[in-house]
Amino acid sequence: MTEVFSAIVISVIALSVLVGFLAIMYWLVGRLPKRWREGARAWVFLFPTAIAVTVGLLIPALRTIYLSFLDDRSSAFVGFSNYLEVFTNEGTRLTVFNSFSWVLVGTVVTVVVGLALARFADGMRTESAVKSAIFLPGAISLVGTGLIWGFVYAGPPFDVGLLNQVTGWVPGLPDSLGGSGDRLWLLERGLGGVDPPDTAPGVNTFLLIVVFIWGQAGIATVIFSAAIKGVPTSLLEAAKVDGATATQTFYKVTLPYIRSTIVTVATLVTIAGLKAFDIVAATTGGRFGTSTIANEFYVTLFVQGRGGLGATLAVVIFALVIPVMIINRRAQARAEEMLGS
């Protein structure tokens, strides 16, 4: 219990020191000549945030770019050789492919599932319960998520896996698809009789993407649901009067109307997919052909201790985020233009 007590004391002291410091600064700045006062007071309000993001994000990010041009012990300049290694090494090429799969498959399926749920649950009597159930996985840590799915994918010697139970029960399914109910999901790379070499993508990445979609769909559903409810009733009524079916109304009125929201959600999921680390680290640790750029970043840097290559992988993630943001901005602007708002 003393530990808890000291933790509380430390936290309270740290926060009071900060508040006291800000109060003294504010008072001191008030003694300044009048024409500087307003600006100086603003900076008293701003400087903790400004310092935190400059020291914690801006400078480190610039330094990471610099480190990516140095060797692994940050002692010599090596030009673009780290970047060359990322894109030519067979292992990292698989990693890049996997990350693209996360982004592409993960985003498309999440958006489709989210839209379907938001559309069909809209107006159901159990709507809020449905949304809570779908959202629940989003409140669980990705490490916990990995654990939960461990019980789905478990294979021999533990006969406790749900997936094996289901596939074993389907008649006529070949062994390579789990027909005998004892497939080692996440450990065997092949599927349907195809055994890919170590440098080629296997099925395991997609098993992990399923976990990712499971965690993200709730967020997509909630946001889409709010957007669908925001479609003006007058538009829906007009479509109905013109004799449009529910399906036609959805595709011709609702979807175009919420286009910018779809872009936003797709952007959020894409960026989450690019940063995918926790699920991979907590399930396979990136083995069995499942590594992603974000996981490779961690392994390269903190397990293998390769500073230059690690920094380069971080820059690659950043470089992939930027076009996504630009596409998002453009699509956003177009959508707003279309709606004339």
Place this chain on the structure above:
Amino acid sequence: MKLRTKRQKGSIGKGSIGQSAAATLTSKPGQALVYLLVFLWTIPTFGIFISSFRPEIDVKTSGWWNWFFDPGVTLDNYRQVLSSGPGQDDLWKFFLNSVQITVPSVILSVGLGLLAAYALSWMKFKGRDWVFVGIVGLLMVPLQMALIPLLQLFSGGAHIGSVTIVPDLNLTGKVYGVWIAHTAFGLPLVVFILKTFVSGLPRDVIEAARVDGAGHATIFLRLVVPLSVPALASVAIFQFMWIWNDYLIALIFAGRDNAPIVRHLATLTGTRGQSYHLLTAAGMISMVVPVAVFFALQRYFVRGLLAGAVKG
């Protein structure tokens, strides 16, 4: 961009065409699809929930669905992970570590974020728009970009040549380092959401206070803080869930002794892969807080999510 939110309650009132339009949208196959998805989405969590109450031998030898034919309930798994054996720490310690990391980090990021949001909305100074654009621009930077240099700063200080700019702070493995990292990484989004809210507060109210002679400190404490409570709640919950569930920052900045429960769970998964029965209980305990927070404050959480989704 403005996110189009809930349409007015009145417009979908009884008997209106809006109501019938919504009703026809929900077809029978559509409903079936919804329930199928809900089933698929719930079953994995339900499985671990059931497993956590099953005896060790059952968990290891048969799938959790067998519980329905052979029910046996025990609290042994929970008892075991919550009591410490020799040379081992019980789960309480890591649970409290999570609290110790999460609560101050949330207070820091939300508090500092509100101060900044106020300055960016209601105080006049040169370069205000640029500062805002700069902070929000950092939303694009993935935190992987900042990890290595920040860790170096914490463990060795900053130097240019032989000149020391920042001394060795010795923050690696300390809880302060984790607070600073979470605060710095969370602030851009917090500032963005709070600025949108605070700048939308009614101008008349703030002007009136100013005319009555209130300074910025008074306006901030007496007006802006109380008026921003709904936005603060959303952002705080959002940050809370994020920090509680974080693994990467905890892995890199926290020490073995102040690791949060999520990181400990990952360690257990690695080292005690055979102890499935204990993992289920540990997993459930690690989920209790965020899931409870989510259900209790769902409304605020969703609002924060919608505000966050506006970023573009």
